Amino acid sequence: MKRSHGYRVLFEKGPAAHFWLSLLCFSGLVITSFLLFEQQIQGFLTHLDLYRPSTPVQMFNLALLLIALLALDVVLPVPSSMVALLAVATLGSVGGYLTIFIGLCLGAGLGYALGAGYLRMLSSRLGLHQRQPGQLAYRLGTLSLICLRGVPVLAETSVVAAGMQRYPMRAFVLVTTLANAGLALAYSAIGSFLVEQNALLVTILASMILPGLFIAGYSLVKALRRREPSRPLRGRFTVSYDYPVLFTDHLFDPLNPCLHRQLTVQRNGRVTVLIFADEQLLRCAPHLPGQIDAYFAAYGDDLHLKAAPIAVPAGELSKDAQVLQQLYADMLAHGLDRHCCVIALGGGAVLDAVGYACATFHRGMRLIRLPSTVLAQNDAGIGVKNGINAFGQKNLLGAFYPATAVINDFQLLTTLGHRDQIAGLAEAVKVALIKDRSFFEWMERQADALARFDHPASRHAIRRCAELHLGHITGAGDPFERGNGRPLDYGHWAAHRLENLSQHRLRHGEAVAVGMALDGLYANALGLLNDIDSERILSLLLRLGFNLCPAELNLKDDQGRSRVLLGLEEFRQHLGGQLSIPMLSGIGASVDLHEIDDGLMEQALLRLGSYRGNLLALGEGCAQ
Numbered sequence: 001m002k003r004s005h006g007y008r009v010l011f012e013k014g015p016a017a018h019f020w021l022s023l024l025c026f027s028g029l030v031i032t033s034f035l036l037f038e039q040q041i042q043g044f045l046t047h048l049d050l051y052r053p054s055t056p057v058q059m060f061n062l063a064l065l066l067i068a069l070l071a072l073d074v075v076l077p078v079p080s081s082m083v084a085l086l087a088v089a090t091l092g093s094v095g096g097y098l099t100i101f102i103g104l105c106l107g108a109g110l111g112y113a114l115g116a117g118y119l120r121m122l123s124s125r126l127g128l129h130q131r132q133p134g135q136l137a138y139r140l141g142t143l144s145l146i147c148l149r150g151v152p153v154l155a156e157t158s159v160v161a162a163g164m165q166r167y168p169m170r171a172f173v174l175v176t177t178l179a180n181a182g183l184a185l186a187y188s189a190i191g192s193f194l195v196e197q198n199a200l201l202v203t204i205l206a207s208m209i210l211p212g213l214f215i216a217g218y219s220l221v222k223a224l225r226r227r228e229p230s231r232p233l234r235g236r237f238t239v240s241y242d243y244p245v246l247f248t249d250h251l252f253d254p255l256n257p258c259l260h261r262q263l264t265v266q267r268n269g270r271v272t273v274l275i276f277a278d279e280q281l282l283r284c285a286p287h288l289p290g291q292i293d294a295y296f297a298a299y300g301d302d303l304h305l306k307a308a309p310i311a312v313p314a315g316e317l318s319k320d321a322q323v324l325q326q327l328y329a330d331m332l333a334h335g336l337d338r339h340c341c342v343i344a345l346g347g348g349a350v351l352d353a354v355g356y357a358c359a360t361f362h363r364g365m366r367l368i369r370l371p372s373t374v375l376a377q378n379d380a381g382i383g384v385k386n387g388i389n390a391f392g393q394k395n396l397l398g399a400f401y402p403a404t405a406v407i408n409d410f411q412l413l414t415t416l417g418h419r420d421q422i423a424g425l426a427e428a429v430k431v432a433l434i435k436d437r438s439f440f441e442w443m444e445r446q447a448d449a450l451a452r453f454d455h456p457a458s459r460h461a462i463r464r465c466a467e468l469h470l471g472h473i474t475g476a477g478d479p480f481e482r483g484n485g486r487p488l489d490y491g492h493w494a495a496h497r498l499e500n501l502s503q504h505r506l507r508h509g510e511a512v513a514v515g516m517a518l519d520g521l522y523a524n525a526l527g528l529l530n531d532i533d534s535e536r537i538l539s540l541l542l543r544l545g546f547n548l549c550p551a552e553l554n555l556k557d558d559q560g561r562s563r564v565l566l567g568l569e570e571f572r573q574h575l576g577g578q579l580s581i582p583m584l585s586g587i588g589a590s591v592d593l594h595e596i597d598d599g600l601m602e603q604a605l606l607r608l609g610s611y612r613g614n615l616l617a618l619g620e621g622c623a624q
Helices: 005-011 015-036 038-050 056-074 080-126 142-150 154-164 169-197 200-227 258-264 279-284 288-298 321-333 348-363 374-378 410-415 418-423 425-435 437-445 447-451 455-475 492-501 508-526 531-543 567-574 598-610 612-623
Strands: 245-248 271-278 303-305 310-312 341-346 366-371 385-390 393-400 405-409 581-586 589-593
Touching: 056 080, 056 154, 080 154, 080 169, 142 154, 142 169, 154 169, 245 258, 245 455, 258 271, 258 303, 258 366, 258 405, 271 279, 271 288, 271 321, 271 348, 279 288, 279 310, 279 341, 279 410, 288 303, 310 321, 310 348, 321 348, 321 385, 341 348, 348 366, 348 374, 348 385, 348 393, 366 374, 374 410, 374 418, 374 425, 374 455, 374 508, 393 492, 405 410, 410 455, 418 425, 418 508, 425 437, 425 455, 425 508, 425 531, 425 581, 425 589, 437 447, 437 455, 437 531, 447 455, 447 531, 492 508, 492 567, 508 531, 508 581, 508 598, 531 581
Parallel strands: 245 405, 271 303, 271 310, 271 341, 341 366, 366 405
Antiparallel strands: 385 393, 581 589
């Protein structure tokens, strides 16, 4: 059936037409009500005039009442425009202006506080902060904040939204104060004129029309801005990541369905898989390729293994541009597309290199990580960072790319040498120091069992460490490290430097242990960490079997400067120019320092070097 032109204009033009239609109907209702009940309204106002304040105290009390009404408009259904005109009628133009201005500013502040506090917390509890396409997608802008100050309901909503979206506080105060000053002036001028003319109907209409003028002005400004050719377009969207970190034993036993479930989750049809494996792991576990073949044969209806596991150089040798090119060549030669899945099996360095290849091949391949070292299972393998070394810099090239799933098989750790088993525990000590005092105390009690890599204690340490790391990555609000805060890098500025100086003779965990000891002594010299806690840190690291005085600590450059301390400048550049070093303020707590006292750090380095004999004695004493 054909619709009339008027119908299409009023009902088929979207929300804007509905808004103006409702405004027209509402205005007509008010005018009709006024015409019908004019005598009663005039009589009410005549009696109201008898109660007009006549003394300064009465005027002050009335002003406080009107200010409270305007301020509480955020939470109460107060007709703010009418209250504002009433303030002018009863308190005069100056008194009315001040009352309106103060009330509006207090209301804006209350709305911001509610949005930034209770309502933001409530929305996070309800999951509203995780915006879906088309939901809660509007971001408040400065123009909206200004123009909506005179619009009922939207004025209150805008300040609450500013608080929930963490609109900058200083900018919010400045913008709303200026907007409130202008709005109060407009109400004062219009109210004074209309009261003098005794135009009651016009006064009531003005209380409705003025917000309409704000909306019209806002729409006009937006229309003009849309026509500006230089105005930038904006793209804004949210990508949600959700990946499991699983713990199991004997992953490639056909009776264990863990890997099969992760490969086939939300997939229709047969899944094609290619495996890249740490060559050192393949040497230490020669039975592993056969187990993998048998596993995929058992699930042949759902899984297709493209080839036998492809060996990747172990350790830092894998984080090389030539290795990366070879990974690309293998993926291309086996015809992988975005529907296939790559499995990375190995230590943290291999996972980094294969992860970087997956992040960039076809702009993103599905990836499952199977960490095979302690360090990878409790730290490197569960995060979102991937990369390779380049131009003499560690992790210079890389990408943030979460895996589809991470599966930790404890049995893979039994193929490691004792040195590698213990080296990975350094990250457990690190995360305990910065986040969990009770975990650190548990490690102190279990130090001897951990040093032997007893399975029950080691399993608990790995899982708790992974849990704390994952909690930080997903809960700190900065998984892709856009800011400068890097608490998980405690002890790492020196560790990265020591690894390079030793040409990776030192394992990453061994270097981190030295870095933690050095930073602990620096925090002690700075007064952040007390003597007892700094000794406890050194004692635990020694009991676990770490050498805290490697030869690289004593290396000097041609100018006689410590080559280890030059790592501070490298770390500054790695962070983008501003230094941010986590330092302990106690066991289980840390603070970020943006400047390092070179003299105190040199003293801490000398102090650690001079501990060689004392540390050996301390370690022996603790072992007894």
